[in-house]
Amino acid sequence: MADTATAPAAGPGTPAPVAEAAGISKRFGATVALRDARIAVAPGESHALVGRNGAGKSTLVSILTGLQQPDTGSLRFSGEPAPAVGDIDAWRSRVACVYQRSTIIGELTVAENLFLNRQSGGAVRPIRWKQLRRRAGELLGEYGVAVDPTARARDLTVEQRQFVEIARALSFGARFIILDEPTAKLDARGIERLFDKLRDLQRQGVAFLFISHHLQEVYDLCTTVTVYRDAAHILTSPVAELGHQALVEAMTGESAGVATAAGRPRATRANTTEVLALDALTLPGACEDISLAVRSGEVVGLAGATASGNVQVGEAIAGLHRARTGRISVRGRTVRTGSVPSALAAGVGFVPEDRHLQGLVGNRSVAENATLTVTDQLGPFGTVLPARTRAFARNMIRDLDIKTPGAATPVSALSGGNQQKVVVARALATVPDVLVAIRPTNGVDVKSKEFLLARIRQVADDDKAALIVSDELDDLKVCDRVVVMFHGRVVAEFDRGWKDEDVVAAIEGVSGGTAHAIASPLSASSGADEHGR
Numbered sequence: 001m002a003d004t005a006t007a008p009a010a011g012p013g014t015p016a017p018v019a020e021a022a023g024i025s026k027r028f029g030a031t032v033a034l035r036d037a038r039i040a041v042a043p044g045e046s047h048a049l050v051g052r053n054g055a056g057k058s059t060l061v062s063i064l065t066g067l068q069q070p071d072t073g074s075l076r077f078s079g080e081p082a083p084a085v086g087d088i089d090a091w092r093s094r095v096a097c098v099y100q101r102s103t104i105i106g107e108l109t110v111a112e113n114l115f116l117n118r119q120s121g122g123a124v125r126p127i128r129w130k131q132l133r134r135r136a137g138e139l140l141g142e143y144g145v146a147v148d149p150t151a152r153a154r155d156l157t158v159e160q161r162q163f164v165e166i167a168r169a170l171s172f173g174a175r176f177i178i179l180d181e182p183t184a185k186l187d188a189r190g191i192e193r194l195f196d197k198l199r200d201l202q203r204q205g206v207a208f209l210f211i212s213h214h215l216q217e218v219y220d221l222c223t224t225v226t227v228y229r230d231a232a233h234i235l236t237s238p239v240a241e242l243g244h245q246a247l248v249e250a251m252t253g254e255s256a257g258v259a260t261a262a263g264r265p266r267a268t269r270a271n272t273t274e275v276l277a278l279d280a281l282t283l284p285g286a287c288e289d290i291s292l293a294v295r296s297g298e299v300v301g302l303a304g305a306t307a308s309g310n311v312q313v314g315e316a317i318a319g320l321h322r323a324r325t326g327r328i329s330v331r332g333r334t335v336r337t338g339s340v341p342s343a344l345a346a347g348v349g350f351v352p353e354d355r356h357l358q359g360l361v362g363n364r365s366v367a368e369n370a371t372l373t374v375t376d377q378l379g380p381f382g383t384v385l386p387a388r389t390r391a392f393a394r395n396m397i398r399d400l401d402i403k404t405p406g407a408a409t410p411v412s413a414l415s416g417g418n419q420q421k422v423v424v425a426r427a428l429a430t431v432p433d434v435l436v437a438i439r440p441t442n443g444v445d446v447k448s449k450e451f452l453l454a455r456i457r458q459v460a461d462d463d464k465a466a467l468i469v470s471d472e473l474d475d476l477k478v479c480d481r482v483v484v485m486f487h488g489r490v491v492a493e494f495d496r497g498w499k500d501e502d503v504v505a506a507i508e509g510v511s512g513g514t515a516h517a518i519a520s521p522l523s524a525s526s527g528a529d530e531h532g533r
């Protein structure tokens with residue numbers, strides 16, 4: 001395999017890399033996060049950084065952006081040594097990072113966010129709001145970002161927020177932008193628009209370091225790819241010279257195997273019973289008249305783009321939204337909508353969309369987080385025995401292959417993908433009758449993804465039911481059936497053997513699908529708002 005990173009340093013006439021890290025090592029206690037790692041990003045290059053969960057990608061990002069100092073190694077930007085620690089303006093003019101979780105402040109306007117901490121141009125001069133808005137408008141216009149500078153940031157879509165963050169980074173003079181899983185919360189259209197914008201900026205000489213677990217995106221967007229494995233640099237290669245299988249092998253260190261049978265849809269069984277039923281469910285502002293049944297042994301996919309309302313339906317089953325009309329039942333018993341305890345008591349297990357907001361308590365241990373829903377099983381008479389909690393957690397860590405130094409480690413010290421596994425572990429801990437999993441493989445690497453989906457499949461195999469709410473085709477492929485929503489309504493249903501393009505078309509509202517014809521009033525009238533909230 002090619003390894004251009006070992007090429008000699010740039011000669012005369014070749015511009016120095018916009019960012020170059022060499023010999024980088026970083027430990028957190030006993031954990032080695034990076035070992036003698038390196039990367040070099042050329043001007044105007046779109047460079048992918050890929051690796052399994054815990055490989056060290058985010059740690060490198062925090063070093064490249066000055067948030068953490070490496071234990072060893074050197075860092076240069078356009079040939080110059082990295083700025084001093086704490087010289088925020090100097091760092092900002094060299095590099096910026098757009099994270100999956102936005103760093104802009106929801107309560108402020110777009111203009112205020114763009115010029116945060118530099119509103120007045122001087123310590124004592126008052127802020128000139130009109131001028132600020134005008135400058136913000138000019139800045140957004142310059143980078144082709146169609147967002148109103150006076151809008152509140154919290155009213156923007158995920159995509160618009162990312163564009164504002166990119167514009168802010170460029171306005172500091174940075175010509176190197178790191179994108180850490182930027183597509184995780186975007187639907188297909190949003191991803192397309194983000195990529196168009198990135199290609200535009202690349203033509204203007206901006207370089208990108210792009211981190212994603214969606215390998216197809218690497219092929220669509222990037223020219224160079226670097227692979228890390230177990231804290232070390234494995235290879236750097238032109239994307240065009242590295243096939244998919246070779247890429248996966250470099251990430252895993254193993255020959256790429258075929259998908260496990262456990263993750264695949266299974267043959268039809270007799271004697272099934274209805275486990276979950278939605279009956280003409282209407283959720284204000286999200287969906288109308290949704291009817292759906294999931295039988296024992298079945299994994300059903302509920303697909304849809306951001307504004308389709310599919311996430312809200314999943315959340316409603318878990319008790320997070322009250323229905324205007326309609327009914328949710330588990331094994332024939334009505335579940336009170338809008339009541340999490342009622343959903344839990346009915347046997348609903350839940351993997352939420354956002355593990356940070358709805359999922360984990362960062363400063364608590366892996367063991368505590370994984371057992372939050374089963375404290376009643378951890379000791380007699382309402383007590384929680386630490387030894388039993390740890391034993392319970394150790395089983396989960398083994399079961400879901402969670403990479404952590406131990407059950408007592410705070411969950412915030414885990415890599416993103418491993419945190420997601422803790423969330424799934426917690427949902428499975430209750431041995432739910434119905435598992436509702438929203439984008440369950442979010443941030444999970446290609447290998448662990450197969451594994452997690454196989455565990456969800458197992459839930460159904462035990463005569464239970466699972467609903468996977470997702471627009472990821474890989475997630476939907478393990479399902480026995482896929483139901484597609486568009487603007488708050490069910491518009492199509494596909495049995496196994498569906499073609500990617502048909503499901504994608506239905507998600508986009510382009511066609512009603514080919515498998516089952518469903519009366520599909522593709523009207524947006526009843527739909528969710530622009531954010532699908």
Ligand SMILES: Nc1ncnc2c1ncn2[C@@H]1O[C@H](COP(=O)(O)OP(=O)(O)OP(=O)(O)O)[C@@H](O)[C@H]1O
Pocket residue numbers: 028029031032033051052053054055056057058059060403404412413414415416417418443445
């Ligand atoms: N603040 C921290 N304290 C302790 N350990 C940490 C800390 N940050 C990262 N680690 C550990 O360093 C290793 C590398 O983590 P990192 O977040 O860089 O991985 P990653 O490649 O970004 O993974 P993912 O794809 O899951 O986001 C992991 O084992 C992680 O648990």
